Amino acid sequence: MTRIDTEWVEKATTELHASGRRAGGARAEVITQLSRETCAVTAEQLERTLADENRRVGRASIYRALEALAHVGLVQRVDLGETGSRWERIGANGHDHHHHLLCSACGQLVPFEDQRLETALQHLAANKEFTVDSHEVTLHGRCASCAAKQAA
Amino acid sequence: MTRIDTEWVEKATTELHASGRRAGGARAEVITQLSRETCAVTAEQLERTLADENRRVGRASIYRALEALAHVGLVQRVDLGETGSRWERIGANGHDHHHHLLCSACGQLVPFEDQRLETALQHLAANKEFTVDSHEVTLHGRCASCAAKQAA
DNA sequence: CCGATAATGGGACTCAGTATCATTTATAAA
DNA sequence: TTTATAAATGATACTGAGTCCCATTATCGG
Numbered sequence: 001m002t003r004i005d006t007e008w009v010e011k012a013t014t015e016l017h018a019s020g021r022r023a024g025g026a027r028a029e030v031i032t033q034l035s036r037e038t039c040a041v042t043a044e045q046l047e048r049t050l051a052d053e054n055r056r057v058g059r060a061s062i063y064r065a066l067e068a069l070a071h072v073g074l075v076q077r078v079d080l081g082e083t084g085s086r087w088e089r090i091g092a093n094g095h096d097h098h099h100h101l102l103c104s105a106c107g108q109l110v111p112f113e114d115q116r117l118e119t120a121l122q123h124l125a126a127n128k129e130f131t132v133d134s135h136e137v138t139l140h141g142r143c144a145s146c147a148a149k150q151a152a
Numbered sequence: 153m154t155r156i157d158t159e160w161v162e163k164a165t166t167e168l169h170a171s172g173r174r175a176g177g178a179r180a181e182v183i184t185q186l187s188r189e190t191c192a193v194t195a196e197q198l199e200r201t202l203a204d205e206n207r208r209v210g211r212a213s214i215y216r217a218l219e220a221l222a223h224v225g226l227v228q229r230v231d232l233g234e235t236g237s238r239w240e241r242i243g244a245n246g247h248d249h250h251h252h253l254l255c256s257a258c259g260q261l262v263p264f265e266d267q268r269l270e271t272a273l274q275h276l277a278a279n280k281e282f283t284v285d286s287h288e289v290t291l292h293g294r295c296a297s298c299a300a301k302q303a304a
Numbered sequence: 305c306c307g308a309t310a311a312t313g314g315g316a317c318t319c320a321g322t323a324t325c326a327t328t329t330a331t332a333a334a
Numbered sequence: 335t336t337t338a339t340a341a342a343t344g345a346t347a348c349t350g351a352g353t354c355c356c357a358t359t360a361t362c363g364g
Binding site: 132 | 154166222229231232233239253255256262264266268269271272273277278281282283284285286287288289290291293294295296299302
């Protein structure tokens with residue numbers, strides 16, 4: 001478990017308040033927990049982690065919090081062809097835009113960044129007739145350690 | 153509804169037979185129907201279309217057929233953050249690799265291709281430590297007609 | 305402090321997808 | 335052609351993520 005990202009927690013709190021919402025304990029717990037996660041997690045993982053630390057939050061409130069955060073652009077929904085969606089915070093500073101590799105061997109989710117890919121996506125958006133708000137890239141394959149094992 | 157892609161239907165039939173499976177009416181209907189679809193469809197859409205044409209196939213058989221086809225690389229599962237997955241055939245000639253834009257205004261699914269994007273993905277796969285088997289790119293935004301309406 | 309109204313949580317509910325199992329059918333061998 | 339084996343099928347029960355509903359609690363502007 002990582003340290004709480006205070007900057008993001010504050011930004012989330014401020015943004016939600018600015019969008020006309022009231023503060024609440026359940027949402028505060030979800031925000032804090034999301035700020036501690038390093039990659040996309042499922043709603044169930046959030047629920048369990050909070051429960052394990054005696055910070056139990058109703059399931060409906062977890063989904064409501066995720067929806068609210070996604071609505072103001074602070075959380076991103078990630079779908080990887082698994083059962084259930086994952087969710088992850090989008091950086092307070094906008095510096096941690098990344099994509100994912102899902103390892104078919106061990107199931108691990110590996111985040112990565114690639115500038116050339118981002119550039120290609122920008123050009124693409126500029127040249128097509130449609131308007132692009134966001135994008136998502138998912139790679140399926142084997143993570144570094146599983147790929148090494150296979151080679152051996 | 154598009155014309156049946158005979159080439160793909162034959163390839164699918166052959167490949168499944170080669171992988172040691174027996175032929176069956178339900179799977180044949182699913183294969184034929186997939187060959188007529190121009191972009192990714194949900195299992196429910198397949199089920200309904202077949203039922204509407206008096207070619208009713210059990211739901212379990214639809215999922216089994218999709219799984220078998222995906223296993224031999226002739227069908228691809230596509231997840232777009234909606235409820236439920238979509239499935240689409242992968243070209244018999246390998247020429248129709250594409251990605252998707254999901255229109256947030258009208259819900260339409262728009263396929264697109266982009267060579268620069270593919271090149272970037274190839275370079276990326278070559279430079280990271282992990283092994284990439286396949287990739288998926290999803291854009292969220294507005295399709296050409298909805299983007300035009302908004303501008304007006 | 306109060307009142308309007310949003311947030312919360314528990315539980316019922318929905319719906320995509322899976323598992324089970326009895327029956328039908330494809331296919332290889334005799 | 336007949337038969338035996340095992341796969342394919344479909345009806346239905348089941349699972350689990352996510353939603354809906356509603357009574358209760360809490361926020362916060364006035």
